[in-house]
Amino acid sequence: MPDDLSIHARALTRVYKAKPEPVTALGGVDLDVEPGEYFGLLGPNGAGKTTLIKILTTLLLPTSGTARVAGFDVVTETAKIRRVINMVAGGEQSGYGLLTVREQLWMFSQFYGLPQRDGWRKVDGLIEVTGLQEQRDQKVRTLSTGQRQKLNFARGLLNDPWVLFLDEPTLGLDVAAARDLREHTLAWKAGAPGRTLLLTTHYMVEAEQLCDRIAIVDRGRILALGTPGQLRRRVQAESIFRIELDHLPENGGLDAIAGLPGVVSAVRTDDESSEGAGADRVALKVALADDSALTSVVTAVAERGSHLVGLAKSEPSLEDVFVELVGRGFGASDEDGGSRS
């Protein structure tokens, strides 16, 4: 049932009027996000991620299609949606610079309808959670980018939202501040069941670390959707292992391994790490139809007198998945694609 979902979108389209021709930022997006799910939209600049968030947070009307958040329609039930969502955007210097951290948060607690005393209690709690105690009475204009984003994040949790939208939340942050923010996000999820997150990012690590499922988006369309593992398997059906041995197996060696059930291929691939480690040391690249075939490979190696020195699974990255799907890397965002986010 669409009403049971945190987010439900069907054929969602957004076209901006522009010259010389209209620009399609979203081209018929279908999306379902379950309650309690952390969902990532991964894509380059201009993919349409922010446009989708704007529609779902009621800032923008879709050109066509339908979308529901927490069971409410984004076009006609905005007041109800706004009570159960919150949003944090990154990469900007927003904030009422003349207010202190505490004042700004309290002000928003009032916009969310918290009684005064509860508002102050909530504000102080979030200041502590986000590590802004030292800055609590500091004016917003004096905060660093990372501190501002922590403040922004604290504001995003004021109403204890059912669905939290994070739009490139770590954009422009240093490594430590970005890590802190990701940790806060995971801690928020652990705080109560059913909390849903929609994250847009073009950082692979962030998407992998935070999200249960990821949609790869480009030019306003969802190209692939699944768990990080499922997405990786789209570009690499087999499991690839790098096996390092003290010497080449006897009695048929590589051919014997390649002939084992479940083994797709086995090739010698001596590289820098195996060179110089020992005169006889070898590295093999073994492709398996399934991870379970690894046991028979290790057994066969041992039976043929070789000893396992190293074992590592070779995984494709999400960027590999993106390149496979789109035909270009994240760095080479297609400006001509015309998507506007």
Added chain:
Amino acid sequence: MTDRSAAVRGISLADAWRSFRTAIRLGWAIEANWSDPFLFAVYTMAKPLSAAMILVVMYSIITGGQAGKFLQFLIVGAALWNVVYGVLAGLVQSILEDRERYRMMKYVVVTPSSLFPFLLGRSLARVGVSLVAVVLTLAVGVLFLGVELRLNLLLLVPASVLGLVAVMGLGIFMAGWCLQLRQEAWSYPEAIAGAMYLVSGAIFPVNVLPAVVQPIAWAMPTTWWLEASRRGLVGHGSPGDIGALSDGTVMLLLLASTVVVVPLALAAFAWFMRAARHKGLLDMTTGS
């Protein structure tokens, strides 16, 4: 999710009141803290006084220093106009500052609080400052320029309340309109306020305006508010046809024009909000 969804309510009057109250505090923090208190006080006093004094000097030169009833008409009109300008500028600045400078409008919009009470509250600090300007200008008029106060609170109070509601209506219309415009739009309301200044009988009696403009003047609630407030402050004596009308007629026309303008302004604001949502302007930074 469905059970929880059923428990979610829309915006209540209490929500609107809480937002309004909080926005007043925000507006005051922004209005009063852009400079140190001394400079703020000097600016608050000097701006309206200098604007009024320019008019007085021009009038004195033209009339050869002959003070008269018209000087009183001029000073009271110029003083009261500070309120109109304060409301219009306050509302428009709120839109532009929150969207473009502080970049917080999108975060306010996605709260359950409506933007409407937020804007009203946010602009009220400016109205407060403009009331100081009214008092100061009138005080200078009384002390140095021969303005004679004949207070009629039974007329002044309801006229002020109705007038403020009407001017807020005009301001909210203009704020919605500015939502559609670029950052430089702050100057448009100033231009419109300037035009209204000329046609609302603030400094020129409506009878001396060109014939084509006079119907606009008669339709403006500001015209009736200024006349009712003048009578409440200094009694009768406005030049032209308007001076001959009874107090009841002036108040009735103020009420009628307000009743027409305010619902239209609210409907227009709702339409402008939807248009801004349609065009994606609520979080747009246009100051490039």
